[in-house]
Amino acid sequence: MFHCLLANARFWTGDLWYALTAIVAISLVYAATRHERMAPIFRHAGRVFLWITGFMVVVFVIMQLISLRA
Amino acid sequence: MAEALDPESHEPINLKDPMIAGLLAWLVPGLGHWYQGRREKAVLYFVAIMGLFLFGLILGGGATYRDVDGREHHTGYGRGVYFSWNPEKRLHYLGQVGVGLAAMPALLQAALMNHNEKVLWGGFMAPPWPSDAMRSAAGRDNPNFDQPTRAELDRWLNRRFELAGVFGLIAGLLNVLAIYDACAGPVPPASKKDEEPREEKKDEAAA
Numbered sequence: 001m002f003h004c005l006l007a008n009a010r011f012w013t014g015d016l017w018y019a020l021t022a023i024v025a026i027s028l029v030y031a032a033t034r035h036e037r038m039a040p041i042f043r044h045a046g047r048v049f050l051w052i053t054g055f056m057v058v059v060f061v062i063m064q065l066i067s068l069r070a
Numbered sequence: 071m072a073e074a075l076d077p078e079s080h081e082p083i084n085l086k087d088p089m090i091a092g093l094l095a096w097l098v099p100g101l102g103h104w105y106q107g108r109r110e111k112a113v114l115y116f117v118a119i120m121g122l123f124l125f126g127l128i129l130g131g132g133a134t135y136r137d138v139d140g141r142e143h144h145t146g147y148g149r150g151v152y153f154s155w156n157p158e159k160r161l162h163y164l165g166q167v168g169v170g171l172a173a174m175p176a177l178l179q180a181a182l183m184n185h186n187e188k189v190l191w192g193g194f195m196a197p198p199w200p201s202d203a204m205r206s207a208a209g210r211d212n213p214n215f216d217q218p219t220r221a222e223l224d225r226w227l228n229r230r231f232e233l234a235g236v237f238g239l240i241a242g243l244l245n246v247l248a249i250y251d252a253c254a255g256p257v258p259p260a261s262k263k264d265e266e267p268r269e270e271k272k273d274e275a276a277a
Contacts, residue, residue, distance in 0.1 A: 015229065018233055021121075021122060021125050022237060025118040025121065025122040025240070025241070026240065028114060029118050029119065029248060032114055032115060032248070033247050033250065033257055034077065034258075035078065035256055036077065036078070036079075036256050037079075038114075040078055041111075
């Protein structure tokens with residue numbers, strides 16, 4: 001079961017690397033619309049990046065578990 | 071001249087003419103902020119938005135293919151960003167056009183394709199043929215006969231074709247946020263907005 005999970009994970013994480021670029025850009029632009037100076041922009045962008053990435057990881061794990069076949 | 075407030079220091083931000091700033095921000099991401107003297111944010115917006123758009127352009131190309139005569143061609147780049155309305159409605163472009171001038175070559179390429187003129191720059195941002203039947207109907211005399219069909223781009227570029235379109239779309243939509251920032255300044259955190267009325271209520275209660 002876990003072998004299957006890891007095999008699936010390896011396949012899909014290959015595609016997920018593309019998302020990093022988008023998440024970085026989205027985090028920076030979103031944070032920049034909320035602040036004027038660079039220090040708070042980067043701090044906020046870091047939090048947004050972690051939030052989006054964490055959300056995607058949770059959804060990813062749930063999808064992997066749902067797709068498992070005995 | 072319009073002003074906004076820095077959410078941290080509460081210092082005024084000179085937005086100059088917000089309409090001009092908004093227009094410039096649409097034409098080139100960050101240019102509106104540069105015009106307002108907000109140079110650091112200008113660079114940040116430009117790098118983040120145009121970086122993502124450029125990544126999409128690179129993803130949407132870089133493959134070689136053979137045409138019906140067996141001759142080898144290169145897809146070129148920027149295939150994920152193109153304008154087409156009939157018969158394929160490429161809705162991605164509605165978002166992609168948010169990056170302004172950088173998405174304009176797609177309109178020129180679509181016009182050339184529609185008027186049976188040879189597309190430029192190796193097919194950069196040129197719309198693909200909607201189907202093989204339409205390309206065959208256009209005939210070998212058509213200067214764009216060597217251009218790929220939509221299905222061929224899907225096959226040769228694989229998932230990168232769709233990713234390229236989506237990255238361009240996201241970049242365009244992010245620039246809409248940047249345009250708003252150029253026109254109205256940074257959005258204050260919602261919690262601070264909520265705190266102000268509460269403080270007023272406390273003052274009223276104390277009185």
